[in-house]
Amino acid sequence: MLEPLARHSMVKASTAGWAAVMNRYPELASEPIVASWAHAGRPLVVRRPVCSDTAGLVPLGLPLPPTHGKRRIAVSLAAIDIVASAPPPLLADAATPAPASWHPTIDKLLTLLPETRSYGSLAWQHLTGLPYLSDSSDLDLLWPLSSAKQAEFLLSGIAGIAKQAPMRLDGEITGPAGGVQWRELCGADEDEVLVKGPAGVTATTRAAFLAGQVS
Structure with a gap:
């Protein structure tokens, strides 16, 4: 199957x-x-x-x-x-149609994790050539997580970039079980987070998700 x-x-x-x-x-x-x-x-x-x-x-x-x-x-x-x-396009490939004011933020994100992928308005404009971006658009991203050890560095980096970004940074940290909204993962290890997977939404703890556990 x-x-x-x-x-x-x-x-x-x-x-x-x-x-x-x-x-x-x-x-x-x-x-x-x-x-x-x-x-x-x-x-x-x-x-x-x-x-x-x-x-x-x-x-x-x-x-x-x-x-x-x-x-x-x-x-x-x-x-x-x-x-x-x-997979959805890499942020590096999708960045061309982004507003000029976004590019310093995109450069920082790519330095943080070159494997970052894009979805949402930026990705759709890149993939179709149609005008998806507007003044109120978010930058929607997927950050693949390779290990729990990487998580703290990645989350603190995203949070720091988000504070200075001219747009809202939205998106998910992705692992074997699916994706979790990055802001949810900024809490304590025992906190419950919602994992969006191919079959639906499940709940687990922050620590379990970052450890790559699949329920």
Whole structure:
């Protein structure tokens, strides 16, 4: 049995698969940017499943840019109709469309952890060429955690950069169990944190998550 794709993975749909999506969600076919999404080579993002999702299909999301209503559209796709998948883009690769005022912060983040990945408005603008960024945009990031020993250095570094950043720094520290919002991990080891994984949200302690324990 194939492992489920990780949350935030970017996938591309086959032409036939996207036609099936349009048939399954006819209300979306009237939105030109959605109807032509796969034909334009634009990706979808893997999300957590919800009760209304069809069993056996991969739950996916498509956030529209502000010029098209900023809707978050949920669809699902058969695994056979996914023709490509990749992690969300590295921050270093996605940084080009960022406002000039963001670049000093991005440079600090890349010095802290070059493997930092981007999702949210910056990533979507980079991946699609559509205008997602606005004056109120957050910088949404994923910081892969390699060890508990690394955690304190990483969290203190993020917190220090966030204090001086011109935008809000949002995002998750990611480990084997999934991702935890970085600010939640700034507490004590016995504090409860919420881990967002491919199948849903689970609770554990800060210490257990940082140790790489999977429930």
